[in-house]
Amino acid sequence: MDPRCVKCGRRIEKLYVQYSPGNIRLLKCGNCKSVADEYIECELLILVIDLVLHKPQAYRHLLFNVLHHNNSDFDTLLFKASFFYLFLDAYKLWILNETSKELSVLRLGLKTLGCSLIGNLVFFCVLFVFSRRIFTFIEGFSGYKDVLLTVVVSSYLKIYTLSMLVWEFPASMVYIIDLFVMSSNLVALRVISESSFTKCVGLCLGAHAMKFFVNWMLK
Structure with missing residues (x-):
């Protein structure tokens, strides 16, 4: 399943471009023009805090861009x-x-x-x-x-x-x-x-x- 923008929920082809190990550039959503998934570069603690605060963006990151069906396990x-x-x-x-x-x-x-x-x-x-x-x-x-x-x-x-x-x-x-x-x-x-x-x-x-x-x- 394709990843999604955490702000608007629209599908996006890629969340980031990797130029070299540890060197990536986050891509913007074509629909809302925001960074598609800023949690990629955030510490885990930030994600946990946003989940506790019930922010929909954190749930979209976790459900769509981490735990999706492309996961072989x-x-x-x-x-x-x-x-x-x-x-x-x-x-x-x-x-x-x-x-x-x-x-x-x-x-x-x-x-x-x-x-x-x-x-x-x-x-x-x-x-x-x-x-x-x-x-x-x-x-x-x-x-x-x-x-x-x-x-x-x-x-x-x-x-x-x-x-x-x-x-x-x-x-x-x-x-x-x-x-x-x-x-x-x-x-x-x-x-x-x-x-x-x-x-x-x-x-x-x-x-x-x-x-x-x-x-x-x-x-």
Whole structure:
């Protein structure tokens, strides 16, 4: 898949011209006349900060110009990212249920993993079915793998739950992280689609609400 301008989202043939190793010139977008992707020359920390700030340009760089289908290891990347996502989600449920005195550690772990699997299955089924019905995706981003990778990658804020291994936080912090994850999913879905803000909000809220309901029922 061709790279895209991070400002306007239009396709562009090349993002830069390389004259020699370490010597490149960034190209401008023919549509908006801005540098197509300034993140190429930025430090990783700048990209991370812009992702946390929910800047669409950072999401376009990551989804279109880094994690695109021309990557020969796309399926491997998708599997690893999905596995890590599931692990973080299961750990979140473990935090919420670890005060339970009725179950042993092993049974609690198996129950947590099962709840996470079922909850995410429902979550992604809702996303896949309704996104195909109500979204108008950018060309090249319409398959279930694209939606899956978009949501998994944009849920990077789940990694902050690991900080609870080191520092003590109230369990309510998990829900705050979930709110940030949902808002990040919203920005990412808007980037890969040409749908309205209202449609994206409705789908994100509906999918996350279904996941929360399933986890609550299985608790």
